[in-house]
Amino acid sequence: MKSKMPQYEYINMDSGWYVHDTVDEFGRWSYRRDLFPNGLRYLSDHLAKNGHKLGIYILPGIRKEAVENNAKIKGTTHYLKELTTRKLEGNGFKGTTYMPDEHNELVQMYYDSMAELFAEWGISFVKVDGCGPGGGDQFYPYQSPDNRECLRMMGQAFRKRNIWMQLSWYMDPSYISDWVKISNGARVFIDIESYSTKTMTSSHRVFQRVTYASRWAELDDVGVHNGFYIDLDVVLVGMVVNGKCIDGLDNDDVRLSYISFWALVSSVFCIGADPRMIPDKYLHWFNHPEMLMIHQSGIMAKPIGSGNAWLNRKQIWWKRLADGRIACGLFNTHVYPFFLGISREIKFKLSDMGIETAEIKDVWAGEQMGTYTGTYSVTLRAGQCQLLLITPK
The missing domain is CATH 3.20.20.70 (Aldolase class I)
Incomplete structure (x- = not known):
């Protein structure tokens, strides 16, 4: 550790x-x-x-x-x-x-x-x-x-x-x-472990928690101002046994969504795998400085529109950080217990966050996306996310 x-x-x-x-x-x-x-x-x-x-x-x-x-x-x-x-x-x-x-x-x-x-x-x-x-x-x-x-x-x-x-x-x-x-x-919910003899969890169980987190996002009591945080349960990304990843997640899109959502809502972040058995790629994600900054802000993100991930597969969650920037996550939660769904375009208005023009950075890609006015949209695969840092202008 x-x-x-x-x-x-x-x-x-x-x-x-x-x-x-x-x-x-x-x-x-x-x-x-x-x-x-x-x-x-x-x-x-x-x-x-x-x-x-x-x-x-x-x-x-x-x-x-x-x-x-x-x-x-x-x-x-x-x-x-x-x-x-x-x-x-x-x-x-x-x-x-x-x-x-x-x-x-x-x-x-x-x-x-x-x-x-x-x-x-x-x-x-x-x-x-x-x-x-x-x-x-x-x-x-x-x-x-x-x-x-x-x-x-x-x-x-x-x-x-x-x-x-x-x-x-x-x-x-x-x-x-x-x-x-x-x-x-x-x-806030039942165990994320699937208690399978072969895998640790599932993509469905990960996105299940978006809906239950939204019930707490409606409250003003959660976050650093009260020293009280939700816990979405352990983050089971990347555990490898005998050369095989056994976390049970469908792909790396879901794995990044898993980590990103926990960071956005500042959930108690507990690693559920042996760090000696996690590949360097996933360890890099767990240690990503901007992801940790977004998480450690202690502020719980809120959804734009419905936070029910089953009724609304196009999930957008955001929060304003102490330095005035905005952390925003876009998620395509179109996954089911046994198969992935379809790609979807996800769009939001900057005015939903109280701004008109902003510079936007893709956190995981490490890329400055440029200046946007009015709206922002991206097409995401099933289970994929995009984690943004938005600087109002």
Whole structure:
């Protein structure tokens, strides 16, 4: 990561890092000693030498094992089982944690002790899964209970320790005022992984996220001004195994669209592939300075017209950067689960962005396109995009 992707900051571990049936004496999470014989502090200190920060995955609520093992709340004479007599489900993964009967100062002390432990380990990022109201999928939504009170307490505890808190999964944008106060970001849809034995995702799953991002683009709460960002899930571009690219994407047009859209909406940008197994061509895309500048602006782009990628295959998303320039992405989302569609001309009026004349640069081609007045158009293949930097004149 240090040599191949020097501007990426966090290294996050998903659910395999912890012991699923064991907690410490205070009912807190325990790491797997078979994987980390020297402990997580040793690992985080090692990563820090390269300028990296360690992240982990957890669930909201009080661990079921903590209640069953009669664990105490650190710094008190109280037991966690006192808080969970009703055995309410604590998150969207049933049978893993309990929701407290009431959210009192003892619950806050439990979460404070958890944050204290994570800080001792050198943790800087926590993904909290099974959050609600939300979760599930488009066919069976709201699988997670309303655990906002737990999440508020966790957020309070993590902020004291300067730990980034990310909510997951398929969070409901109608609760945006809560999510902004609680956390630094939220997953907006189901997993992007296809869970195939042969490929990691699909072109359809990539463009699916355009539609769900548009629901959050309608809100004024997302972006750097609130320190809250959407998460479209991991970017699975370019993973190679035994000489074959297994990301599941149809072609490089889709791969560039994938990266470009995540940059435009300033989604949490998490690489889902081993950087040692990503070809240099794709590493160049991940490290492209103008793409990263557009992403790191922290501003969420908005669509011109409908942001529903299935009803409107000609997607145009734009945002004004702090220096007055405009970043704009044009996408032909005419892809289906099993085949590509057709080429389309995509056109927009500069007046839609509040300008009449501008100089336009193609970011990926590195070409100055010249000065345009009134309108701009381009014909794109199915799955193709064009990422522009527009300088008003």
